[in-house]
Amino acid sequence: MTITRFAPSPTGYIHVGNLRTALMNFLIARKAGGTFILRIDDTDPVRSKEEYVDALKEDLDWLGLHWDRVERQSERLDRYHDAADRLREMGRFYEAFETPTELDLKRKKQLNMGRPPVYDRAALALDDAARDKLRAERGPGVWRFKLDQQRIEWDDGVLGDIIIDAASVSDPVLIRGDGQVLYTLASVVDDTEMGVTHVVRGSDHVTNTATQIQIIEALGGSVPQFAHHSLLTGPQGESLSKRLGTLSLRDLRAQGVEPAALLSLMARLGSADPVELRTDMDALIEGFDISRFGAAPTKFDVADLFPLTAHYLQGLDYATVKPRIAALGVPDDLAPQFWAVTRDNITTLGDLDAWWAMFRDGAEPVIEDEDAEFIAEAMTLLPEGKLDETSWSAWTTAVKEETGRKGKALFMPLRKALTGQAHGPEMAQVLPLLQVIRARG
Ligand code: GLU
Numbered sequence: 001m002t003i004t005r006f007a008p009s010p011t012g013y014i015h016v017g018n019l020r021t022a023l024m025n026f027l028i029a030r031k032a033g034g035t036f037i038l039r040i041d042d043t044d045p046v047r048s049k050e051e052y053v054d055a056l057k058e059d060l061d062w063l064g065l066h067w068d069r070v071e072r073q074s075e076r077l078d079r080y081h082d083a084a085d086r087l088r089e090m091g092r093f094y095e096a097f098e099t100p101t102e103l104d105l106k107r108k109k110q111l112n113m114g115r116p117p118v119y120d121r122a123a124l125a126l127d128d129a130a131r132d133k134l135r136a137e138r139g140p141g142v143w144r145f146k147l148d149q150q151r152i153e154w155d156d157g158v159l160g161d162i163i164i165d166a167a168s169v170s171d172p173v174l175i176r177g178d179g180q181v182l183y184t185l186a187s188v189v190d191d192t193e194m195g196v197t198h199v200v201r202g203s204d205h206v207t208n209t210a211t212q213i214q215i216i217e218a219l220g221g222s223v224p225q226f227a228h229h230s231l232l233t234g235p236q237g238e239s240l241s242k243r244l245g246t247l248s249l250r251d252l253r254a255q256g257v258e259p260a261a262l263l264s265l266m267a268r269l270g271s272a273d274p275v276e277l278r279t280d281m282d283a284l285i286e287g288f289d290i291s292r293f294g295a296a297p298t299k300f301d302v303a304d305l306f307p308l309t310a311h312y313l314q315g316l317d318y319a320t321v322k323p324r325i326a327a328l329g330v331p332d333d334l335a336p337q338f339w340a341v342t343r344d345n346i347t348t349l350g351d352l353d354a355w356w357a358m359f360r361d362g363a364e365p366v367i368e369d370e371d372a373e374f375i376a377e378a379m380t381l382l383p384e385g386k387l388d389e390t391s392w393s394a395w396t397t398a399v400k401e402e403t404g405r406k407g408k409a410l411f412m413p414l415r416k417a418l419t420g421q422a423h424g425p426e427m428a429q430v431l432p433l434l435q436v437i438r439a440r441g
Pocket of ligand 1 (some may be wrong): 007008009041183187200201205
């Protein structure tokens with residue numbers, strides 16, 4: 001049974017980077033007919049906020065990444081303390097009292113001597129009396145996991161064979177001085193107890209994985225299959241970490257990006273497979289293969305989402321967009337025609353608002369000085385009565401004969417005078433629709 005999880009910390013809105021993690025775990029579970037757990041990593045009571053929990057659920061729902069169950073770390077604290085007790089009994093857990101400043105100093109000294117800045121385990125040498133004294137002076141210490149100083153190896157689903165020498169890694173702090181259990185321990189306990197079989201996460205977690213493998217083994221759990229996807233960069237390869245705040249899923253939604261576009265891009269970006277619009281989740285699930293992804297940083301350009309969004313929207317039939325068009329206030333009897341006329345000229349659904357405003361209110365005509373006379377003359381030649389799809393051709397032929405203008409010099413000033421824009425739907429279609437709508441006032 002395949003069990004995966006997406007484990008966001010609810011300390012902010014989730015962004016495209018998080019989406020990549022969520023999506024890969026989701027697709028693996030769904031492809032295997034397994035379970036996809038949404039795990040809320042909220043052991044930090046200060047930074048975790050309920051509004052972010054609600055927001056991330058809303059974002060995942062919007063994308064159709066439905067989870068089978070929710071787990072919350074804040075409700076499982078006793079399990080983590082149990083595990084901590086077991087590590088203590090095994091002699092794999094020790095209390096350390098160095099202040100951050102002292103640790104910093106140690107690191108600087110090590111670096112100066114050309115040594116890796118690994119915690120020197122000074123606390124292991126303390127006897128009971130020394131510990132009691134430090135505890136009395138400084139309060140409770142942090143709890144560190146005592147790594148076995150061996151090579152840690154795993155076959156990574158993206159990175160291939162990984163070998164990390166545990167001697168090059170500091171014994172990780174699993175419980176803070178104030179008693180707060182840290183993610184490194186909580187995650188291991190959850191993955192073990194929930195039977196998680198596959199963990200996909202960002203490559204910033206590779207060192208965590210090494211230490212977590214030892215903690216899992218110490219606690220007698222079975223090590224899941226790990227895969228670390230590359231981190232996203234901007235289009236020029238620049239770091240995205242500072243900009244991810246502006247690439248939240250809700251921002252993209254507000255900009256009109258469609259779920260199908262976002263999912264299609266993120267399920268392929270960084271893999272050997274081409275990005276193609278997939279409008280149906282089953283196709284994405286079927287085509288997903290994590291071994292197709294490369295280890296190199298993955299360039300992400302938000303601009304790529306818009307052509308995909310346009311492509312998706314332009315393929316929709318009227319029935320699907322009907323509620324959205326109705327919400328704009330387009331009368332039902334004109335809505336199919338309005339959609340047919342405008343659909344090829346939108347990038348996001350939001351663009352429909354602008355087109356509807358143009359038809360309903362009329363555009364502010366754009367008339368260049370040198371065209372003023374031409375437009376005035378053309379208007380006198382507009383066919384009388386009800387306009388249809390042949391009217392534009394009839395009109396422009398008459399205007400051409402009368403004024404001698406042709407080609408772009410003929411069509412563009414007319415388009416700009418009528419729609420206020422240089423681009424837009426076929427004028428042959430615009431003209432009759434404009435007439436009906438304007439006639440209704
Ligand atoms: N809460 C952790 C994070 O957001 C989860 C990492 C993991 O998947 O283990 O980075």
